[in-house]
Amino acid sequence: MAYPRSDLAAPAPLAQAAPTTVKIVVAGGFAVGKTTLIGSISDIDPLRTEASLTEHSVGVDDAGERTRKTETTVAMDFGRIALPGNLWLYLFGTPGQDRFLFMWDDLVRGAIGAVVLVDTDRLEQCFPAVDYFEARQIPFVVAVNCFDGVAKHQLDDVREALAVPAHVPMMYTDARSKVATKQTLVLLVQHAMKRLAG
């Protein structure tokens, strides 16, 4: 990954009080545009971090039954936006695959909510994310990424196909556009506030 901008941009002098940090999770299938969306609005180039998972499995080989341990690394891209009021908003792009859902618990704890980014050509990839946020009652919005600005499907059709409940906001977005990303985040924060206000 080569990013032109400095990844240590905009340091906050330590003389200042520590910023309050908040986070939003961007979920969706492989290559749906999560990192593009984050990069469209982030102050820093999207950074990549890794969570290392250790999987224990019991297998049988020539020497009989034994425990095997394999290590899997899951990459996660993220960005940061400084907002007035000494607030730092982090955007974390989550690995979309089913089998890594368990690591989301740690990531989404305390998050404002989530944007589920959808590619209508590969709808099935975002089923796990929709199920996950719905089951844990985490505020989320579904954003249909329109490549080349073309909406191929009606939002109602996508809602039905994904079985997204009526109370979950949906919208078209364009992950490459700062304006579209901003609108998507605004929709999510408004939704989270409504949920909080009951």
Next chain:
Amino acid sequence: MPGHDGEPDTGDPGEVVYESASIRPYAVTGGRTRTSGELIPIEALVSVLGKPSTALSTEKTRIVELATAQYLSVAELSAHMHLPVGVVRVLVGDLVEEGHARVHGAVASSYNPATTLSVLESVLDGISAL
């Protein structure tokens, strides 16, 4: 991966080579996957409390260097050091226990609906004004 932030890349036997994905990352934490305290949120900011007088490990020294001039989150430290989040959490936890660093609470750690609502209002205003 961005490799231009000047992290140490020693080739000495027994030293951690950050670029290598094949190393066992928890070797630098002595095999520990978490500290005794509360789990540090991935977005929690770390700051360093002065220059440590005692010698620290290569990785802890790097954290001190990175977080001296600016606040950096656990996630950013992890990215700059090319170490998994879990490893950085343990190292930061150690630095806090040893009195070298401080972790600044994210909103998550002091959950209160009224506080959260006012923070969300600020976030909404901030994003809208971008």
